[in-house]
Amino acid sequence: MKRYVADISRKSVVLGVTGGIAAYKAAQLTRDLQRHGIDVQVVMTRAAQGMITPATFQALSGKPVYSDMWDTGVPDSMAHIELSRGKNAVVVAPATADFIAKLANGLADDLLSTLCLARECPLIVAPAMNRQMWDHPATRRNVDRLLRDGASILGPASGDQACGEVGMGRMLEPGDIAEAVAGFLAPKILKGVRVLITAGPTFEPIDTVRGITNRSSGKMGYAIARAALDAGADVTLITGPVSLAAPAGVALMRVTTAAEMFEAVKRNAARAGIYIGVAAVADYRVDKPSRHKIKKTDHDRLKLALVPNPDILAWVAGRPRPPFCVGFAAESRNLDAYADEKRRRKKVPLMVANLAQEAIGADDNEVTLLDDRGTHKLPRAPKEVVARQLIAHIAKLYASRGRKPR
Numbered sequence: 495m496k497r498y499v500a501d502i503s504r505k506s507v508v509l510g511v512t513g514g515i516a517a518y519k520a521a522q523l524t525r526d527l528q529r530h531g532i533d534v535q536v537v538m539t540r541a542a543q544g545m546i547t548p549a550t551f552q553a554l555s556g557k558p559v560y561s562d563m564w565d566t567g568v569p570d571s572m573a574h575i576e577l578s579r580g581k582n583a584v585v586v587a588p589a590t591a592d593f594i595a596k597l598a599n600g601l602a603d604d605l606l607s608t609l610c611l612a613r614e615c616p617l618i619v620a621p622a623m624n625r626q627m628w629d630h631p632a633t634r635r636n637v638d639r640l641l642r643d644g645a646s647i648l649g650p651a652s653g654d655q656a657c658g659e660v661g662m663g664r665m666l667e668p669g670d671i672a673e674a675v676a677g678f679l680a681p682k683i684l685k686g687v688r689v690l691i692t693a694g695p696t697f698e699p700i701d702t703v704r705g706i707t708n709r710s711s712g713k714m715g716y717a718i719a720r721a722a723l724d725a726g727a728d729v730t731l732i733t734g735p736v737s738l739a740a741p742a743g744v745a746l747m748r749v750t751t752a753a754e755m756f757e758a759v760k761r762n763a764a765r766a767g768i769y770i771g772v773a774a775v776a777d778y779r780v781d782k783p784s785r786h787k788i789k790k791t792d793h794d795r796l797k798l799a800l801v802p803n804p805d806i807l808a809w810v811a812g813r814p815r816p817p818f819c820v821g822f823a824a825e826s827r828n829l830d831a832y833a834d835e836k837r838r839r840k841k842v843p844l845m846v847a848n849l850a851q852e853a854i855g856a857d858d859n860e861v862t863l864l865d866d867r868g869t870h871k872l873p874r875a876p877k878e879v880v881a882r883q884l885i886a887h888i889a890k891l892y893a894s895r896g897r898k899p900r
Contacts, residue, residue, distance in 0.1 A: 505679045506533035508577055508584045508613075510606045511551070513541020516588035516622040516665040521546065523587055524554045526672035529876045532679070535577060537561065537606050539593070563605040578613040582679050586610070587648075588622030588665045591633050597645070598636035617645040618678065620671050625661030648674050673720065673741075680882070682726030683889040689727040690766035690817065691719050692759065692773035692806065694734035696752040700798065701784035708774050711855045712736035714822075715772035717881035719744050722770075725885050730766070732758045734773055752776050752803035763810050766817040768892060771807040774824065774854075779803050808840045818843060818892050824850035834864050844891060846884065863887055 511520045524534050536551040538561045548559035568576050578584055602608035649666035693715020698706040719731045720741040730745040740746045749755045752775045778800040811819045819842040823833035833847030845864045860874035872883050
């Protein structure tokens with residue numbers, strides 16, 4: 495058994511923090527970028543240090559924080575040159591109106607502005623300012639100039655502002671910025687491929703208020719949908735009842751029961767190049783659910799007749815021209831043996847196995863990939879990171895079989 499190594503190199507960015515009140519959100523952004531497997535080097539302006547201390551970012555990033563253009567700790571004292579070399583992007587969040595004006599006009603009077611001018615990597619800017627500053631013609635001209643110069647602008651959003659007003663200018667939430675940056679940096683290894691994903695639990699009614707379900711949160715399936723999107727795929731996500739926001743850009747289909755999920759899969763399977771069955775589909779449903787609430791009595795025992803639900807993965811894999819099928823096996827013991835038996839029985843090229851008691855509902859996961867070449871361990875990591883590693887493995891297997899995008 496060999497240890498799986500992701501097929502993509504670890505990304506790294508410079509996170510530039512300027513002196514807006516939203517600077518405190520950059521601390522959470524540092525964490526969120528790291529959850530996507532991105533290393534973060536923080537550079538702060540002097541104004542930003544009046545809002546939040548460098549010590550906060552050093553503790554979160556594990557790296558020294560730079561703000562002095564003449565820092566002697568950097569080779570040749572050229573921090574404005576060295577800090578962006580080898581980085582995949584410079585991300586400025588928050589970007590104040592003043593700093594956007596500097597960028598648009600090529601001004602370089604501190605470390606961060608000089609670094610942005612001397613960079614050889616993409617520039618991603620997340621504006622944050624009062625609504626009147628955002629609406630001012632000068633700001634709009636500056637943003638337009640940045641766009642023409644090739645910068646990417648994330649936001650802003652509309653909402654409550656520190657001044658007490660409501661309107662455009664609020665910085666995007668850190669999680670949204672991190673997802674956008676991760677997607678921007680991800681290699682488009684599934685460009686043009688249609689990917690069909692099922693996620694979450696199903697709910698099988700007993701009566702009008704009760705049902706049979708499971709503890710699946712849908713987090714792994716949604717993370718895989720996000721990773722597939724970022725890899726350039728055309729993603730359809732069929733989801734059971736969860737409390738998650740779907741990734742922007744997926745074709746979303748909401749279902750409740752296993753039968754509804756099966757019908758949705760049947761309508762979409764023929765167009766899919768890859769099918770990933772992440773959903774925890776109930777194995778059984780009640781034969782004849784009650785049309786009314788079943789009343790509880792003190793002495794009666796409730797007996798339910800259960801019938802099996804359709805095996806969605808087996809049906810997709812058994813089609814005359816099946817898509818590349820990926821199944822999931824959540825087991826409580828004998829993980830590798832049970833998962834491999836399931837893979838062979840359902841005749842799928844790849845099975846993803848994890849321990850149910852450790853994965854369901856958690857924010858991280860540890861999985862084993864089982865294919866014709868053996869087993870490959872993915873170490874415990876946030877589900878977003880595991881999802882990207884899984885998509886990289888799927889893309890490699892898909893390409894090795896000579897599959898053309900469909």
